[in-house]
Amino acid sequence: MYADIYDKIKADSEFQTLVKERRAFSLKLSFIILALYFSFILTIAYAPSIFATPIFEGSVISLGIPVGIGLILIAFILTGVYVKRANHDFDATLNRLKEDVGVQHD
Amino acid sequence: MIKMLSLLLISSFLLADAFNEEVQKQSLNISAIVMFILFVGATLVITYWAAKRTSTAKDFYTAGGGISGFQNGLAIAGDYMSAASFLGISALVYANGYDGLIYSIGFLVGWPIILFMVAEKLRNLGKFTFADVASYRLSQKPIRILASFGAIATVTLYLIAQMVGSGKLIQLLFGLDYEVAVLLVGVLMILYVTFGGMLATTWVQIIKAVLLLSGASFMAFMVMKNMGFSFEALFAKAIEVHPKAEAIMAPGGLISDPVSAISLAIALMFGTAGLPHILMRFFTVSNAKEARKSVFYATGFIGYFYMLTFIIGFGAIVLVSTNPEYLEAGKALIGGNNMAAIHLSHAIGGDLFLGFISAVAFATILAVVSGLTLAGASAISHDLYANVFVSGKHDEKKEMKVSKIATIVLGLVTILLGIAFEEQNIAFMVGLAFAIAASANFPILFLSIYWSKLTTRGAFYGGSLGLLTAIILVILGPIVWVDILGNAQALFPYKYPALFSVSLAFVGIYLFSITDKSPRAKEEEAAFEHQFIRSETGIGSEGASKH
Numbered sequence: 001m002y003a004d005i006y007d008k009i010k011a012d013s014e015f016q017t018l019v020k021e022r023r024a025f026s027l028k029l030s031f032i033i034l035a036l037y038f039s040f041i042l043t044i045a046y047a048p049s050i051f052a053t054p055i056f057e058g059s060v061i062s063l064g065i066p067v068g069i070g071l072i073l074i075a076f077i078l079t080g081v082y083v084k085r086a087n088h089d090f091d092a093t094l095n096r097l098k099e100d101v102g103v104q105h106d
Numbered sequence: 107m108i109k110m111l112s113l114l115l116i117s118s119f120l121l122a123d124a125f126n127e128e129v130q131k132q133s134l135n136i137s138a139i140v141m142f143i144l145f146v147g148a149t150l151v152i153t154y155w156a157a158k159r160t161s162t163a164k165d166f167y168t169a170g171g172g173i174s175g176f177q178n179g180l181a182i183a184g185d186y187m188s189a190a191s192f193l194g195i196s197a198l199v200y201a202n203g204y205d206g207l208i209y210s211i212g213f214l215v216g217w218p219i220i221l222f223m224v225a226e227k228l229r230n231l232g233k234f235t236f237a238d239v240a241s242y243r244l245s246q247k248p249i250r251i252l253a254s255f256g257a258i259a260t261v262t263l264y265l266i267a268q269m270v271g272s273g274k275l276i277q278l279l280f281g282l283d284y285e286v287a288v289l290l291v292g293v294l295m296i297l298y299v300t301f302g303g304m305l306a307t308t309w310v311q312i313i314k315a316v317l318l319l320s321g322a323s324f325m326a327f328m329v330m331k332n333m334g335f336s337f338e339a340l341f342a343k344a345i346e347v348h349p350k351a352e353a354i355m356a357p358g359g360l361i362s363d364p365v366s367a368i369s370l371a372i373a374l375m376f377g378t379a380g381l382p383h384i385l386m387r388f389f390t391v392s393n394a395k396e397a398r399k400s401v402f403y404a405t406g407f408i409g410y411f412y413m414l415t416f417i418i419g420f421g422a423i424v425l426v427s428t429n430p431e432y433l434e435a436g437k438a439l440i441g442g443n444n445m446a447a448i449h450l451s452h453a454i455g456g457d458l459f460l461g462f463i464s465a466v467a468f469a470t471i472l473a474v475v476s477g478l479t480l481a482g483a484s485a486i487s488h489d490l491y492a493n494v495f496v497s498g499k500h501d502e503k504k505e506m507k508v509s510k511i512a513t514i515v516l517g518l519v520t521i522l523l524g525i526a527f528e529e530q531n532i533a534f535m536v537g538l539a540f541a542i543a544a545s546a547n548f549p550i551l552f553l554s555i556y557w558s559k560l561t562t563r564g565a566f567y568g569g570s571l572g573l574l575t576a577i578i579l580v581i582l583g584p585i586v587w588v589d590i591l592g593n594a595q596a597l598f599p600y601k602y603p604a605l606f607s608v609s610l611a612f613v614g615i616y617l618f619s620i621t622d623k624s625p626r627a628k629e630e631e632a633a634f635e636h637q638f639i640r641s642e643t644g645i646g647s648e649g650a651s652k653h
Contacts, residue, residue, distance in 0.1 A: 002646040006639040019642055026222035033218045037211070037371065044208060044357040045367035051204070052356030060341045062355040068207045071215070072409040078218050083402040086226075087395050094643060103645050 008101045018093050025085065029078050040071055137461030138279055145317075145469045149298065149310045156302035156309065163502045164648075166303035166509060167234040167484055168389040171648060173308055175396035179403025181308045182387050184315035186213070186404070187411050188474040189271040189467055190536045192318065193444045195412070199419020200427070200439075200446035203344070203354025206419050210412035212371055216378030217408065221401040224379050226394035227555045230644040231637065235481075236385040236547065237489045240554045243633035245562040245626065249550070250493045252569050254485035256546035257382035259577065260539050261482035261516075262523065264381075265475060267535035269524025271444065272471040278441040278448065279464045285525050291468075292521035295475045299483065299517075300510045304390060307476045314473040317466045319407065322414040325447070325463070328454040329421030344423040349437075354423070366600055370537070373604035377540025380547030383481035394644050415447075422446040425453040479516050486512035537602060538580050545607035546573035553615055555641060558634035561627040564619025572611025579603030 009015050043050055051064030098105040160166050173181070191213070199206030232238040237253035269288050276287035298306050333340040341355060348354050378384065388397050426432050432440055432449040439445055451463035487509030527535070550569045553560045580586055582597040619627075640646050 002640070003636060005645055006636045009639055009643060009645070010635070015639075015642075022642075030219055030222045033215055034375075037215045037375070038368075040211070041208075041367045041371045042364065045364040048357035052352075059338060060345055060352075060355065061337060062204070064204055064356060065207070068204075068211055069413060071211050072412060075215055075218050076405050076409045079221050079402045079405045082218075082221055083398045086398055091395060098643065098645065 005101050005103060009097060012097060012100070014093065015097055018090060018097070022086070022090050026082065029082055033075060033078055036071060036074060040067065135279060135457060135461050135464070137458045138464045139461075141461050141465035142468055145313075145465055146294065146472075148313070149306075149469075149472070152309050152313075153298050153302035153306040156306035160301075160303040160305055163234070163488075163505055165305065166506055167386070167480075167488065169303070169305040169308050171390060171392055173390040173396075175391055175399025176403055177308070177312055178387055178391050178396065178400035180315045180407065181311040181390075182384060182400055182404035183407035183411070184311035184318075184470075184473055185384055185387065185477050186408050187315060187318055187470065188268060188536070189275065189471045190267045191411075192322070192415065192467060192470060193271055193275070193447055194267075194536070196415045196419040196422065196447040196450075197443040197445075199416055200422045201443050202358050203348070203350070203420070203423075204356055205358050207412075207416050208357060210415065212374035213378070214405070214409055214412060216375040217401060217405040219375055220379045221398060221405075223552070224385075224555070225388055225397045225401050226644075227641040228385060228551075229388045229391065229394050229397040230641050230647045231555070232389055233648050234386070234389060234488050235484050236380075236382060236551055237485070237493075240550045240565065241493075242554065243630050243637050244554065244560070244565055246497065247494050248562055248566040250489040252566055252573070253547065253550065254489040256380070256542065256550075256569070256573055257485035257489075258482055259573070260380070260382055260543045260547065261478045261485070262520070263535060263539035263542065264383075265478050265482075265516075265520045266523045266527045267539070268471050268475050268478070269520055270527055270535070272468070272475075273524060273528065274441060274444060275448065275464065275467055275471070278445055279468075284528060288521055288524040291471055291475060292517045292524070294472055295479055296514055296517040298472070298476045299480050299513045304386075304480060307473075307480050308387075308390060310469075311473045311477060314466070314469040315407065318470055319411060319414075321451075321463050321466045322411060322418065324459075325421065325451060325454060326414045326417040329417055329425070329450070332421075332425065332454070340417075340420055340424065344420050347428050348423050365605060366602055369600055369602040369605035372608050373537060373540045373544050373602050376544035376548045376608060377604070378543075380543030380551065381540075382485060382543075382547065383477045385547075385551075386481050386484065389648070392649060393647075418447050418450060421454075422450040426450050429453060475520070479513055479520070482516045483509045483512040486516075538585070541580060541602060541604045541607065542573065542576045544604050545576035545611050546570075549608065549611040549615055553612075557619075558631055558638070559619055560615065561619045561622040561624075561630050563622040563624070563627070564615045564617075567618040568611050568613070568615025571614040572607050575607035575610050576603055579607060 051062060051067065053063050055061050055063055055066060095105040164170055195206050195210055198209055228236065228239055231242055235257070237250050237257070240253050241249035269291065272291045273284040273288045276282050276290065277284050298310060329340070333343065344354060345351055388400070391397050391400060426439070426446060426449045434440055439449060448460070448464060448467065452460035487505050491508045492505045546569050549572055550565050554565065579598045580603055583603065584596040584601055587593050587596045
């Protein structure tokens with residue numbers, strides 16, 4: 001029953017742009033977190049001694065700890081960055097598109 | 107129902123008395139019992155309240171779709187902050203130091219990927235289970251059968267891990283027999299799920315998440331207070347007293363070779379995106395916007411929790427391993443390493459706080475097993491019964507009845523398996539559940555959302571290949587083949603099969619799809635366009651039901 005609406009939306013160039021932008025954005029963020037995480041895990045596999053070095057001369061805290069905690073923080077920040085843009089910019093465009101084709105939005 | 111439960115509780119306390127003679131060390135902790143009874147009482151009130159609001163299948167599976175993003179974020183975090191995480195990861199930190207953090211990070215980084223790739227699409231396409239999405243434009247029967255097997259296998263393994271944790275914990279706390287403890291958890295969870303459905307399961311999870319986060323925050327705060335709020339002092343003292351000395355500050359034995367490292371990483375990242383009880387939570391919110399918010403809050407809570415468990419593990423090294431009160435005649439912890447966090451709660455807050463943390467840990471187990479059981483039961487009633495056996499021509503009342511029977515059967519099976527797997531390390535059991543979720547559930551789900559050329563044949567054979575490979579490699583690997591079956595040498599050398607099984611699943615799905623020249627394959631490809639627009643816009647997706 002939505003077939004007509006789907007076809008109408010598809011023809012809209014603004015929809016095409018939205019999809020492209022959103023995809024590029026989520027791919028970029030995914031790449032960042034994957035690259036960081038795999039660098040982390042491969043460092044552990046190949047050169048664990050890097051993470052064993054102290055953060056400064058005489059400290060017992062090893063480099064691995066701030067790196068690990070930092071990774072947790074980055075994961076959280078990236079989700080915030082995505083949600084902010086998706087829930088404001090992308091959804092505003094989407095709601096305008098939905099109005100154009102006569103679909104209720106939230 | 108309430109009468110039945112109080113009978114059960116009373117009889118279990120009588121049993122505790124009976125066991126007291128044998129387990130003298132575990133004297134009855136009155137504050138723990140009082141707090142435990144308060145929690146169970148409160149959750150039963152919630153279950154009663156939820157039962158009155160659970161009349162349709164939509165209520166039962168998704169709480170009517172009316173949970174907010176923040177509430178759902180807490181509930182998801184609650185599902186993730188299981189007893190296996192809390193006790194298992196703090197135990198890992200206690201035993202190996204830094205390795206515990208590596209494990210937690212692996213568990214966390216799956217969340218951004220879920221948000222960027224899966225969450226909103228899932229919400230826009232599905233109704234009750236992730237199989238709804240996987241089978242959206244494919245042939246219902248084969249895909250539902252495969253997806254539900256993947257779901258049930260994942261849920262069962264995860265349940266075993268939770269049950270083992272619960273048995274050990276209650277054994278230590280109440281001096282109850284392991285089997286009786288497992289039975290108690292099993293019966294309570296059956297009550298929550300059969301009567302209160304997703305609404306009760308979600309609120310039990312939210313309350314527990316708040317309690318656990320507060321308790322863990324207090325523990326970490328007290329540890330730091332003890333150390334004059336200096337990490338330098340905490341780590342220095344830990345190195346001084348730990349048998350592995352400086353080695354606890356660096357990566358150690360958890361990841362010994364690159365294949366294991368990548369394999370574990372894949373299992374944890376993609377496994378999270380294939381856990382049926384987590385995926386199901388995205389259908390409890392009203393739209394994609396709330397689904398995204400859920401992940402943001404969940405990631406924050408989970409990340410914060412893992413930082414706390416790291417401090418708690420080190421706190422236990424400093425404050426528990428040095429205190430003979432918590433040690434056996436040798437040097438081992440009373441109750442095993444998994445009890446590190448529990449002993450720490452006593453070391454910093456006495457009997458009262460031990461009681462609180464024990465009650466919270468028990469609440470955690472109840473909440474998590476309830477969510478798992480609901481997901482398993484949904485796979486049986488919604489995917490297998492409603493869409494395979496009677497293929498759409500069912501009535502809703504009957505489907506709900508089936509889901510309740512499935513809940514009870516699943517509960518009983520879990521109790522038996524919980525007893526059978528008593529001696530295994532619970533953190534590794536969860537790792538195995540992730541391998542299957544990553545190898546069967548995730549590839550089908552992911553490709554059904556993004557790849558137009560995916561066909562039923564490809565999804566079924568490729569997905570089966572992933573599922574079977576994961577299960578077989580786990581059986582032939584060191585954990586089952588050597589540790590459980592007692593063979594000298596593992597036939598498959600790695601603990602984590604995900605690297606092999608996930609790759610095989612993707613390759614299998616690809617090859618079986620592109621070589622599928624059937625007319626059905628063409629229709630499935632043609633149907634992708636509308637599915638794609640719905641996944642991007644949410645037009646046509648399930649809204650919240652108005653009560």
